[in-house]
Amino acid sequence: xxxxxxxFIFESNTFNPVSAELExxxxxxxxxxxxxxxxxxxxxxxxxxSGSLAVLEAAGWATAPVFAAMCGSxxxxxxxxxxxxxxxxxxxxxxxxxxxxxxVLHLHGAACxxxxxxxxxxxxxxxxxxxxxxxLLVLSLDLHANLTQRMLTHADAVTAYRTMPHCDFVATGExxxxxxLGTSGPRTRTLAKVxxxxxxxxxxxxxxxxxxxxxxxxxxxxQPGIEDISVFPVQPWMDIAELGTSxxxxxxxxxxxxxxxxxxxxxxxxxxHDWQTGVLSWNLILARLAIxxxxxxxxxxxxxxxxxxxxxxxxxxxxxxxxxxxxxxxxVLLWVVxxxxxxxxxxxxxxxxxxxxxxxxxxxxxxxxxxxxxRARGLAYTGQEFSMGPTVVLxxxxxxLVVSSEPVLGADPALFECVGxxxxxxxxxxxxxxxxxxxxxxxxxxxGLVFDGPGCSSLVFSGLPFHxxxxxxxxxxxxxxxxxxxxxxxx
Ligand SMILES: [Zn+2]
Numbered sequence: 484x485x486x487x488x489x490x491f492i493f494e495s496n497t498f499n500p501v502s503a504e505l506e507x508x509x510x511x512x513x514x515x516x517x518x519x520x521x522x523x524x525x526x527x528x529x530x531x532x533s534g535s536l537a538v539l540e541a542a543g544w545a546t547a548p549v550f551a552a553m554c555g556s557x558x559x560x561x562x563x564x565x566x567x568x569x570x571x572x573x574x575x576x577x578x579x580x581x582x583x584x585x586x587v588l589h590l591h592g593a594a595c596x597x598x599x600x601x602x603x604x605x606x607x608x609x610x611x612x613x614x615x616x617x618x619l620l621v622l623s624l625d626l627h628a629n630l631t632q633r634m635l636t637h638a639d640a641v642t643a644y645r646t647m648p649h650c651d652f653v654a655t656g657e658x659x660x661x662x663x664l665g666t667s668g669p670r671t672r673t674l675a676k677v678x679x680x681x682x683x684x685x686x687x688x689x690x691x692x693x694x695x696x697x698x699x700x701x702x703x704x705x706q707p708g709i710e711d712i713s714v715f716p717v718q719p720w721m722d723i724a725e726l727g728t729s730x731x732x733x734x735x736x737x738x739x740x741x742x743x744x745x746x747x748x749x750x751x752x753x754x755x756h757d758w759q760t761g762v763l764s765w766n767l768i769l770a771r772l773a774i775x776x777x778x779x780x781x782x783x784x785x786x787x788x789x790x791x792x793x794x795x796x797x798x799x800x801x802x803x804x805x806x807x808x809x810x811x812x813x814x815v816l817l818w819v820v821x822x823x824x825x826x827x828x829x830x831x832x833x834x835x836x837x838x839x840x841x842x843x844x845x846x847x848x849x850x851x852x853x854x855x856x857x858r859a860r861g862l863a864y865t866g867q868e869f870s871m872g873p874t875v876v877l878x879x880x881x882x883x884l885v886v887s888s889e890p891v892l893g894a895d896p897a898l899f900e901c902v903g904x905x906x907x908x909x910x911x912x913x914x915x916x917x918x919x920x921x922x923x924x925x926x927x928x929x930x931g932l933v934f935d936g937p938g939c940s941s942l943v944f945s946g947l948p949f950h951x952x953x954x955x956x957x958x959x960x961x962x963x964x965x966x967x968x969x970x971x972x973x974x
Contacts, residue, residue, distance in 0.1 A: 592628020
């Protein structure tokens with residue numbers, strides 16, 4: 484038996500006006516399409532592909548890893564050219580490797596392109612056509628995926644991450660492979676769509692409401708005829724059709740799958756008022772920063788999270804902390820994406836800089852000028868390489884500001900270490916990530932100080948320019964959406 488394995492991970496925030504180009508993968512992230520490099524990568528950077536290859540090979544299957552593209556950072560929609568290039572590469576690599584008994588696809592599930600709201604559905608339709616209808620197509624997704632009926636029409640079985648912040652990439656790959664090995668009759672996929680958006684700051688797999696929903700899914704999944712129950716608190720910054728939280732049940736027992744999906748969806752909907760953003764006022768944040776703990780506080784820039792597809796261009800933390808720059812009891816490490824300031828600061832010892840969007844003026848010294856390339860060392864994206872492009876560090880008082888040319892998944896201490904800063908001994912470190920920092924910095928939730936500033940990933944959903952259809956149909960944009968739960972089942 485033989486399986487072809489491919490991985491494509493990209494996440495869109497459709498409120499981000501900057502479209503994603505291929506360089507986001509080829510220069511800032513990962514782009515591999517030859518087997519030797521893919522096998523080497525799956526060893527150095529533990530991923531879904533590492534997990535599925537290991538399980539399939541242990542079961543005696545021949546495997547063919549054919550393609551991996553990982554973005555350096557989520558962004559806006561992919562440009563038409565970028566999406567066309569990725570689709571064409573995946574198709575060509577598949578055609579060269581097929582026929583096979585199964586294809587395992589590791590996708591994100593929240594990728595959009597200009598002219599295509601459902602990138603994963605589009606790719607799955609293409610893969611299904613190449614593979615044929617009698618062979619197995621197994622899909623793994625990020626838990627921020629927006630599930631569509633098209634995706635579930637073409638995939639035979641689905642699984643997804645069960646951690647937030649995400650640190651179960653390998654385990655998810657292993658589960659996907661077990662869905663290849665474990666077929667025991669015709670399967671259905673049942674989708675329950677819940678008309679609710681929730682703040683990602685309140686979805687830890689370790690504690691609280693989301694942890695309880697995951698535990699409930701594990702309990703229900705143990706029943707005969709049920710193979711996988713995945714829950715998807717969707718990435719909320721996509722102004723697209725079919726947006727909503729999803730529950731997907733894969734199994735052979737159609738009726739039970741439907742009942743369980745509906746049960747979990749009803750439980751989810753009943754809790755819609757309980758989710759918290761965790762946003763603090765700057766007065767409260769400054770009061771916390773007056774105390775220097777043994778480990779750094781984490782300043783969570785929720786409005787401008789690059790992990791949520793924002794641009795990384797907001798200098799809100801700098802603006803708020805500037806009046807206190809000399810009084811702070813330790814170094815505060817900040818980060819902003821601003822290629823113009825990098826160019827302006829290059830080769831200078833000091834200057835007056837106009838930083839970020841909206842602009843913040845700051846007279847500072849330039850203490851680093853060079854590349855911004857690092858390998859993640861925390862528990863999320865461990866071993867993955869990221870490039871911020873040409874980077875400078877500006878300094879004045881207790882503030883150190885990393886200014887990079889390009890955004891990255893900014894939730895790892897190595898982002899600061901690669902430019903000579905010491906996050907472990909700082910008073911505070913800014914991240915542009917909702918919860919990924921908990922894995923990146925291996926830090927408890929209490930260390931997070933969440934603020935909401937300018938950007939495309941605000942937690943105040945009603946302030947975002949959602950289309951009227953989303954405003955009418957999704958909580959909390961509408962207090963009482965007309966159809967709280969929608970059920971769909973593949974045949
Ligand atoms: Zn995610």
